[in-house]
Amino acid sequence: MRNSRATRLLFELSKPGLRAVRFPEPDVPTPPPQELLPSEQLAADPPPLPELSEPDVVRHFVNLSTMNMAVDTHTYPLGSCTMKYNPKRNDRWAGLPGFAQLHPYQPEQSVQGLLQLLYELQQYLAQISGLDAVSLQPAAGAQGELAALLIAAAYFRQRKAELGPRTRVLIPDSAHGTNPASAAMAGFEAVTIRSNSQGLVDLEDLQQKLDPQVAVFMITNPNTLGLFETQIERIAQMVHDKGGLLYLDGANMNAILGVVRPGDFGADMMHFNPHKTFSGPHGAGGPGAGPIAVKKHLDPYLPVPVVVRDEEGRFRLDYDRPHSIGQVRSFFGNVGVLIRAYAYIRTLGPQGLRQVAEDAVLNANYLLSLVKPFLPVPFGSRCMHEFVATAQELRRQRGITAMDLAKRLLDFGFHAPTVYFPITVREALMIEPTETESKQSLDAMAQALFRITEESPELLRQAPHSTWISRPDEVQAARRPMLKWTPQEDRS
Amino acid sequence: MLQAIGLESVEELFAQVPEDLKLRKPLDLPPAMSELELEDHMNRLAQANEAMDRWVCFLGAGSYDHFVPAVVDYIASRGEFYTSYTPYQPEVSQGNLQAFFEYQTMITQLTGMDVSNASLYDGGSATAEAVLMSFSGTGRSGAVVLSQAVHPEYRNIIRTYLENLDTQIRTVPCPQGTTAPEELARLLDDQCSCVVVQHPNFWGQLEPVEQLAQVAHEHGALFIVVVDLVSLGLLKRPSQYGADIVVAEGQCLGSPMSFGGPYLGVMACREEFLRRLPGRIAGQTVDRRGRRCWVLTLQTREQHIRRQKATSNICTNQGLLAIRAAVHLALLGPQGLREQAQLCLWKAHFAAQQITALERFELAFPGPFFKEFLVRDRQGRVADVLHWAWKQGIAAGVPLGRWFPQLQDCFLVAVTEKRTAEQIRRLAQVLAQAP
Numbered sequence: 001m002r003n004s005r006a007t008r009l010l011f012e013l014s015k016p017g018l019r020a021v022r023f024p025e026p027d028v029p030t031p032p033p034q035e036l037l038p039s040e041q042l043a044a045d046p047p048p049l050p051e052l053s054e055p056d057v058v059r060h061f062v063n064l065s066t067m068n069m070a071v072d073t074h075t076y077p078l079g080s081c082t083m084k085y086n087p088k089r090n091d092r093w094a095g096l097p098g099f100a101q102l103h104p105y106q107p108e109q110s111v112q113g114l115l116q117l118l119y120e121l122q123q124y125l126a127q128i129s130g131l132d133a134v135s136l137q138p139a140a141g142a143q144g145e146l147a148a149l150l151i152a153a154a155y156f157r158q159r160k161a162e163l164g165p166r167t168r169v170l171i172p173d174s175a176h177g178t179n180p181a182s183a184a185m186a187g188f189e190a191v192t193i194r195s196n197s198q199g200l201v202d203l204e205d206l207q208q209k210l211d212p213q214v215a216v217f218m219i220t221n222p223n224t225l226g227l228f229e230t231q232i233e234r235i236a237q238m239v240h241d242k243g244g245l246l247y248l249d250g251a252n253m254n255a256i257l258g259v260v261r262p263g264d265f266g267a268d269m270m271h272f273n274p275h276k277t278f279s280g281p282h283g284a285g286g287p288g289a290g291p292i293a294v295k296k297h298l299d300p301y302l303p304v305p306v307v308v309r310d311e312e313g314r315f316r317l318d319y320d321r322p323h324s325i326g327q328v329r330s331f332f333g334n335v336g337v338l339i340r341a342y343a344y345i346r347t348l349g350p351q352g353l354r355q356v357a358e359d360a361v362l363n364a365n366y367l368l369s370l371v372k373p374f375l376p377v378p379f380g381s382r383c384m385h386e387f388v389a390t391a392q393e394l395r396r397q398r399g400i401t402a403m404d405l406a407k408r409l410l411d412f413g414f415h416a417p418t419v420y421f422p423i424t425v426r427e428a429l430m431i432e433p434t435e436t437e438s439k440q441s442l443d444a445m446a447q448a449l450f451r452i453t454e455e456s457p458e459l460l461r462q463a464p465h466s467t468w469i470s471r472p473d474e475v476q477a478a479r480r481p482m483l484k485w486t487p488q489e490d491r492s
Numbered sequence: 493m494l495q496a497i498g499l500e501s502v503e504e505l506f507a508q509v510p511e512d513l514k515l516r517k518p519l520d521l522p523p524a525m526s527e528l529e530l531e532d533h534m535n536r537l538a539q540a541n542e543a544m545d546r547w548v549c550f551l552g553a554g555s556y557d558h559f560v561p562a563v564v565d566y567i568a569s570r571g572e573f574y575t576s577y578t579p580y581q582p583e584v585s586q587g588n589l590q591a592f593f594e595y596q597t598m599i600t601q602l603t604g605m606d607v608s609n610a611s612l613y614d615g616g617s618a619t620a621e622a623v624l625m626s627f628s629g630t631g632r633s634g635a636v637v638l639s640q641a642v643h644p645e646y647r648n649i650i651r652t653y654l655e656n657l658d659t660q661i662r663t664v665p666c667p668q669g670t671t672a673p674e675e676l677a678r679l680l681d682d683q684c685s686c687v688v689v690q691h692p693n694f695w696g697q698l699e700p701v702e703q704l705a706q707v708a709h710e711h712g713a714l715f716i717v718v719v720d721l722v723s724l725g726l727l728k729r730p731s732q733y734g735a736d737i738v739v740a741e742g743q744c745l746g747s748p749m750s751f752g753g754p755y756l757g758v759m760a761c762r763e764e765f766l767r768r769l770p771g772r773i774a775g776q777t778v779d780r781r782g783r784r785c786w787v788l789t790l791q792t793r794e795q796h797i798r799r800q801k802a803t804s805n806i807c808t809n810q811g812l813l814a815i816r817a818a819v820h821l822a823l824l825g826p827q828g829l830r831e832q833a834q835l836c837l838w839k840a841h842f843a844a845q846q847i848t849a850l851e852r853f854e855l856a857f858p859g860p861f862f863k864e865f866l867v868r869d870r871q872g873r874v875a876d877v878l879h880w881a882w883k884q885g886i887a888a889g890v891p892l893g894r895w896f897p898q899l900q901d902c903f904l905v906a907v908t909e910k911r912t913a914e915q916i917r918r919l920a921q922v923l924a925q926a927p
Contacts, residue, residue, distance in 0.1 A: 010594050010822050020823040021561055023831045027913040028842035033726055033834065036841055037860050041698050043728045046826035047602045057822045058563055061815075064591055065572035069584035072571030078580070086575050089527050094750075097545040098538025104555050104752030105890045106542070107882060113540025114751060127520050139613035139753065140808040142795070146653075153656040181795035181805035185624070187656035190800040228508035258519050259506055265513050275808065282577035284588040285772065285811025286611070287754035303652070319894070326652035330554060330616030330645045330741070331752025343534060349524030361505045366493040382497075382508065407583065416581050421796070439493060462780070467583040469779040477777035477789040481766065483607050484597040 002066055002468070006059040011485045013060060014050035020057055067468055069415045071282075075441050077367075079386045079418035079430025080176070080224060082254050082276035087347065090279065090340040099339055104331035108316055114335070115315030119307040121342045125293055128345075128353070129250075129270055130263025133299035135306055136291045137333040141251060142178040144271025144290030145218070149186035150325045151269065151294065151301040152216045152245050158323070163243045166215035172201050174225060174422040179218045179249060188215060195424050199225040199379030201235060210242050220249040221265070222256065224422040224430070226364065226383035236266020245269065245298075253277040254434070255361055255385035258354030262293075269294040278341035289337040303328050359435035360385040363442060367433050370446035374453050378425060386432035388425050395427055399457045402427040407471070408455065408463035412448035544749065544887065548915045550843075552864050552906025553694070553890040554615065554643050554741055555749050558722065559832070559910055560820070564746040567819045568812055578772065578811070582787045588811065589786035592774035595818040602724045602821070603738045604731030605760035609771040611814040612757025612806060615741025616646045619688060619718055620653040621770045621804055622737045622759065626686035626714045627659075628768050628803075629736070634683030635660040637708075639671040641693035642718060644895035650688070669695055669857025669866070673703040680711035686737075690718040691727075695904065696840075696864030697857055698727075705734030721745055721758065723862045725833030737761045746820030747813055756813035767793060770804030772811075835909035836863035839916065843907045846920035853923065856902045864906040866892070872901040877926040884922045886915075 006013075033042060052060075069076065076083035094100065102111055122134040138144035149169065156166040169183035172193045180190035191209055196202040201219065210217070217239045221229045229235065239246045248262040248270035254277050262270045274280045275288035282288075294302065304324045305317035317332070348356065361384050368377060368387045375389040394400040406416035406429065418430040433442055452460065464470050499505065506514070525533065549557040568574065572587060579585030579592075592610040599608035612618040619642070627633040636654070638647050640663050651661060662679045664671050671689055680687070687708040691699040701717060708715040714736040721740050730738045742756030743749070761769060767790065775789030795802040824832065840863045847853050847867055856866035867889065869877055874891050881888035893900030907916070 007590070009590070009597075010818075011597065019825045019828050020563070021559075021825075021828045023559075023828070023835055023909055026835060026838055028838050028916070030834070030838050031841075033837060036837060037698065037726070037862070040702070041727055041860070043724075043726065043732070046725055046830040047604075047729065049598055049601055049821055049824065049826045049829060051825045051827075052822055054563060054823065057819065058567070060822070061567040061591070061819055062570065064587035065567070065570040067585075067587035067590075068572040068576045069581070070572045071575035073575075076577075078577060081577055083575075083577060089531070091569070091574075093531075093534040093538070095748075096534065096538040098535075098541045098543050100748040100750050101543040101545045102541055102751040103544055103549060103551040103557070103749050103887065105551055105553055106751075106887065107879075110542035110882070111751065113537040116540070117537050124521055139617065139810075140806070142805040142807045143613065143617070146805060150652060150655060176807070177795035177797070177799045177802065178805050178807050180800035181798075181802040184800040184802075185653070185805050222508075228506075230508055230510060233510065233513065256509070258515060260509050260513050260515055264515070273808075281574045281812075282808075283810075283812030284573050284576050284591070284815055285578040286809040287613075287811075287813060288808040289754075325655065327645055327648045328617065328652055329614050329649060329753070330643070330755070331614075334613075334753040335751040336748075336754050343530060346522060346525050346530055346533070347527070350518035350521045352524045353519060353521070358502050358505065362493055362497075362502065365497045365499075365505060369497045382505075384508065406581070410581065410584050415584065418580070464583050468586055469583055469781075469783050469785040471780040472582050472785045472787045473777045473779070474787050474789065477775040477787050478792070481773075481789060482776040483766075483773055483789070484593070484600050 003063050006063040009485050010050040010052065010060060013052060013056055016051055018051045018053045020052060020054035074413060074415050075437055075445055076415040077417050077431045077433050078415060079432040080251060082432060082434055084279055084434040085436035086279050086281040090343040093343050094336045094339040112315055115307050117342050118338060119309055119315050121338055122307060124345050125272060125291055128257065129293040130261030131293035132296040133302060134291055134293045135302040136338055137303045137328060138290035138292060139329045139334050140286060140288040141271050141273045141290045142182060143328055144292045145178055145182035146185055147303055147328045148247055148269045148271060148292050149182055149188065149216060151298055153186060154301045154325050155298055156215055164212055166213055168214045170209055170214055170217045172219065174223055174424045175218065175220055176249060176251060199227050200229055200231065203231060206238060210238055212242060214242060214244045216245045216247050218247040218249060220252060222252045222384035225379045225388050226386040227380055228384055232265045251276065252385060255357055257357040258350060259357050269298055274337055274341035278344040280337045280340045287334050287337055289334040301325050356435050363433045363435055363437055367431060367442045367446060371449060374450050386430060389429045389431060390425050391427040391429060394453060400460055402429050404460035404463060405429060405452055408452045408460050409448060410464040411466045414445050414448060548886045550905050550907060550919060551887045551890055553904050555752060556744050556906060556908055557749060557910055558744050558908050560746050560748065561823050563823055564816050564819045568816050573812060573815055579788055582785065586785060589774045591815045591818050593776060593786050595814045596774060598818060598821045599758055599760050602721060603760045604729030605738050606763040607766050608760040609769050609773050611810040612759055612771050613810060614753065614755040614757045615718065615739060616649040618739040618757030618759050619646045620650045622716045622739050623650050623686055623688065625737060625765060625768045629714055629765050630685045630712065632683060632685040633659050635662055637662045637664060637679050637684055637687045639664050639689045640666040641671055641695060642688055642690045643694045646718065669697045670699050670859055671704055673700060673707045676704060677707050680713060682712060684711060684713045686714040686716050688716045692720055692723060692862045695857060695866045696861040697859045702733045709734060720862065722833055722836060725829035726837065737765065742813060742817050745817035747816050754810060754813055756810045756817055768803055769793065771806050771809055832909050836907065839911050840865060840907040843905060843916045846916055847923060850920065850924050863908060864904060866902050866904050868902045874901060874903050877923065878903060880926045881922050886919055886922055888919060
């Protein structure tokens with residue numbers, strides 16, 4: 001039960017003189033700082049941080065935590081985010097001092113255990129992707145996209161004489177927003193490809209826009225509608241015929257682990273989202289990681305360093321890669337997340353990973369079969385790991401929106417699906433149950449959704465009714481941004 | 493369940509996948525392991541590393557062995573934080589959103605800047621994002637000017653990010669260990685969108701930030717400064733010397749070194765650049781009954797709304813690390829942070845004095861420093877020295893030859909509040925006996 005006194009802002013709880021951390025008495029000489037540093041560099045006062053006791057801080061944040069829904073507490077069918085259960089063992093291992101207490105610039109011979117793990121993970125990801133070489137460096141999927149597009153840019157720069165200047169990246173209209181944003185950041189022009197009436201890439205539109213200036217076609221497969229691009233081989237052929245590269249946004253790898261490999265269907269490069277597919281916890285928004293895998297001809301351009309093994313079986317960080325695009329983040333990468341991914345893959349093995357895909361697809365199709373009688377699913381009677389339902393009819397007939405359904409679902413103890421995405425479906429509800437939900441929880445969720453569709457629009461418009469707050473005013477938040485606490489506000 | 497779907501076999505679930513593409517054999521991966529077996533395997537891999545719980549750590553260069561209070565781990569391991577995601581549904585994410593709002597507030601208190609976002613990936617990519625921000629912030633993108641004393645990996649990341657854009661990178665040489673304002677002025681013109689300086693810089697030296705900011709502004713460029721957040725317990729806040737955008741590596745606020753990640757990209761700026769900030773931002777508002785609450789705001793900057801016109805492609809960020817930082821700062825408070833900064837300052841100076849008392853070693857640069865300093869081995873045998881110390885259980889410093897050939901006779905020593913006088917004396921003794 002929430003203690004609302006403890007969830008006042010830290011700054012309102014602050015009392016002068018309180019503190020939680022005490023450092024040891026200095027055991028070295030303690031001259032006044034102005035004797036060691038120029039006085040014009042010194043601040044008159046320390047920063048005006050809040051002052052609290054340790055119990056204050058603990059009670060505050062524990063109470064705050066109870067105001068969240070999480071995978072550990074609720075079914076969390078947030079489409080595209082793969083909110084599966086996160087095995088606790090992985091956290092214990094990532095926290096072992098032998099991993100967590102390593103400095104990134106320690107000598108290589110002192111981190112052989114970790115380098116072995118990372119080397120093996122590179123190999124596992126190459127195997128799972130059907131591609132040849134892997135960089136574990138990118139910090140998240142979006143950074144993986146950026147790194148891969150920079151690799152494409154470097155590749156085409158080097159082959160300019162042969163392949164001409166390449167300035168465009170093609171992206172389906174159903175793609176994640178990160179795809180066009182990454183393309184723009186990497187210096188490309190993002191060009192949108194239409195979806196056809198089946199929710200798949202419109203090959204005519206692709207044919208038309210696929211000219212010799214296209215560097216990359218970024219595809220998500222299964223796509224964000226939860227559909228496998230059945231024409232993927234043809235698409236890859238078309239892109240390759242024009243000298244372009246095919247990029248796979250691997251956000252939806254959960255659906256195809258051990259079933260089909262991106263390298264086998266023609267992808268030249270891809271990223272993984274270990275926080276999704278390999279159960280790294282999502283941590284309130286991150287950290288994730290965004291390893292990328294590429295075909296052999298793109299290997300020389302991978303970010304540095306990569307882990308290699310020399311003839312004596314020793315592991316090394318290889319920085320000596322003259323064609324590398326360089327680094328996209330500092331040090332090696334989000335190692336703590338990668339350790340969890342490694343442990344997840346070792347826990348499941350080849351059969352277990354395939355079982356993940358089977359169960360994820362089974363759960364999604366089962367839920368789809370329960371939901372579609374009362375909530376239309378525009379594309380396909382089957383799906384892969386997720387499906388997109390629409391509240392368009394409900395809206396037209398009774399004024400009930402996708403947002404209303406999502407908000408009301410919270411009252412029934414389910415996190416909401418992703419809403420209003422992909423943008424190709426109106427009033428979209430993107431539902432991804434994941435493989436770790438039981439049949440009982442899927443039945444309960446479908447039942448809740450059904451009951452909600454029968455409820456009065458007035459009730460739904462005001463939902464949720466059981467949460468601490470309801471329907472925050474987002475317009476005011478954006479119009480008059482209040483992005484930090486200020487003492488004035490405290491007085492008012 | 494299959495029956496309800498109207499299927500007979502699991503194989504039919506994958507009917508959408510063309511037959512000829514399907515994998516005909518299991519993935520070539522090691523077989524599954526039970527928790528018990530894997531526990532043993534993971535322990536063996538971890539024990540094959542020589543970690544800083546057993547070595548005495550004087551390594552820094554962007555990743556530091558600072559104290560992490562137990563409360564930080566305790567709070568961050570709460571499943572409600574740990575296994576939730578981006579707060580798309582504010583009604584069931586108030587815990588995260590309020591924590592981000594508090595994080596943002598404390599980052600502005602630390603830096604003196606007007607606004608902070610809710611985290612980027614790490615200090616290095618945050619610096620690159622700040623450079624990209626300066627293009628739209630000034631309407632210039634012809635060139636950027638970096639101090640040579642900015643972390644070489646951060647400069648590398650900026651180079652990577654700019655590689656396919658038409659932007660020239662100019663680097664201010666720093667032979668004296670700091671960035672000279674007149675040298676900076678020589679490289680600036682009306683093409684330049686920003687100046688990037690690190691303070692204290694990569695070699696630990698304090699920069700003449702006030703003058704550098706002034707020179708940058710005289711040429712219409714933004715002043716981007718990479719700071720050490722712990723140093724802000726003592727040093728002037730960046731707003732006081734004219735910073736436009738402040739970035740930092742937030743690992744020092746409550747996160748383990750973990751071989752370089754996951755870390756925390758901190759970014760704060762002046763109000764003027766608010767709508768150009770990358771990443772999530774939590775904002776205060778009221779709900780339909782007038783109750784104070786928090787939401788993700790100004791989302792029209794972001795990729796899921798604006799797509800190719802977004803300020804950045806970032807989606808997943810480092811939320812949990814931001815929460816760690818918020819808890820850490822709440823535990824420290826102003827006095828705790830000041831004491832921590834003082835301890836770093838005193839211990840680093842004690843270490844420098846102990847080391848330079850040895851005939852063989854001298855400080856490479858003469859200027860004032862905070863918690864890190866560059867030591868020159870007059871015999872030029874840095875690899876031998878560091879290897880020798882390692883054998884005695886001391887990680888004595890980071891060699892710089894990889895990035896700075898002219899400094900290959902030097903190593904960088906970082907001293908945090910965790911080091912004791914005894915460990916520092918031991919370091920000096922070991923260095924005295926080095927081959």
